[in-house]
Amino acid sequence: MGKLLLALLLGCVAAGCRAEQVTMYLMAVPPLTLNDPERKGVAGDIALEALRRAGYDVRLEVVPSNRALAIVAHPSARNLLIIPLARVAPRENRYTWIAPLAKVNRAFFSLKKSVRTFGEARASFHAIGVSRGTAGLHILREEGFSGDQIRELNQAQTPPKMLLQHRIDAWYGPLAEGKELLLSAEAAAKTFVSPPLGPTYNYLACSLSCQPQMAARLAEALAQMEMDGSARSIREKYGWIDN
Template sequence: MKRFVHAIVVCLLLTAVSAGRTHAAELTLYVMQVPPLTFNEPGRYGIAGDLALAAIKRAGYTAKIVVVPANRAMATVQGDDVRDALIIPLARQKEREPHYTWIAPIVKVDRTFFAVGRSVASFDEARAAFRVVGVARGTAGVHILNEQGFAKPQIYEINDNDVSPRMLLAQRFDAWYGPTLQFREWLREADPQHRIRAGVPLGATFNYMACSRICDPAMVKRLAEAVDQLTRDGTAKTIEARYGRM
C-alpha cells in the first residue's frame, strides 16, 4: 500500500513539473516598430510591446522577441506552416481576418491626415482637398483609404519609416495619412518650425496581439485572459502613462 501511495505522489509531482514547464514555454513574439506603440530598445518596448510582454508573463510564458519590418513580420506569421507565433501591434482588417488568430486588442490607434499649412476634419474633405495622399505600404491605412473611396491615383504608398515628414515638406505628396502618435514622433526632428498641421483623428482601429493561423487554443485563451486582467487591474493604464500617451 505504501508503495502504491508513493507511486501516486511521484506521478503527481511529475505532472506538476511538466505543467510548470508547459506554462513557462518560450513564445516567439514578432514586434513591428511603430513608435511609441512599439520600440526596439532594451527594457523599453513601447505601449503595445510592454503590455504584450506583461500578458505573456502573466499567462505563464516567456518571450523571444523578434523585431523585423512590418511587412516581413506579417508575411512570416501568416505562413502556412507557422505555429504559435505571436505578432504585435496588428490592426484587425477584414482582408487579414482569415490569416491570423486574433487574441485580444491591446491598444487603440488613432489615424490623422497631416498636411503643410492646413488640416481636415473628415474623409470627404480630405478626398476633395488632397490630390495625392502618402501612406505606409501594406498597412491598415491603405485599406481605410480604399474603403473611404479614395481613388488609386490619390494613394501613394511608401515604406513605413521616418522619411515621410521630409517627403511631405518637399511636396512629394499633399498629405500623409497614418497613426497619429507615430507621425508626431517623427515630426519632432523633421519639422521644428511646425509647418505641418494635423487634422482631427479619423479611422481609428484597435491593434491586436495576434497569432499565426495555426495556434494552440489553450495558449490563446490564457493570453486573452491575461490581457483582460491587465486592463481591469489598471496595469494597461500604468503602461500608457509611462510613455505619456494621454
C-alpha cells in the first residue's frame, strides 16, 4: 500500500498534474469536528491532513448532520466523503468505510440520578433525548429502549439545553461533547454522568460508489499518520484520549 501511494504521487508530480479536488461533508460535532476557520476538530484535522498527504484538494461542505448523511448515502452520490461517521449496523451497507479517525464513548447525562448500565437507564428515565439520526439513536434502539422513552431531537433543539430546562429526564450523547456543553459553571454542580456506554469508532467514510483508488490512497495516508505519530499529536492537541 505504501509503495502504491508513493508511486501514484510521484507519477502525478512527474506529469505536472494538479491535485484532484474532492468534496467532503463535515458534520459539526464539537469537539470531534468543528466549523471553525482555523481548526476543524480532532477528526477534521486528521482527515484534512490525510487528504493533503494523498494529494487531494478539498471542498469542505458544512451542513446539518441529517442532510449530510442523506446526501452521501443517496444512490446517485459519487466519491463524496463524510466525517465523522460512527460505524453502526444500520449504516454498514450505505457507505464505504475508509478508516477510523477516533473512538467515541457515549454517556447518559441527567439532573436526577446517576446510572451505570443501559438497564438502569431503561428503568430510571422516562424521556431520553438523543439527536435525530445519530449513532446514539441506533444504540438506544438496539439496547431495547422503547419508542415512548426516546425523544428524537433536531440539532436546533439542542438536547443539553432541554435537559437543563427539565424538559427531558436524560440526554444520551458523546461523552466529550457532553462535558464541553454541560459540565461548566452552574451545570457542573448538578449534572450526573454515567460511565461510558455504547462506544463507536467514527470514520472517514465515502459514498457507496467510491473510487477504490481514492479510498486506498486515503486509507494508506491515515495508516501512515498513525505510524509516524502525527495523528496522535493532533489528538493530544485537543486533549482527546479516547474520551
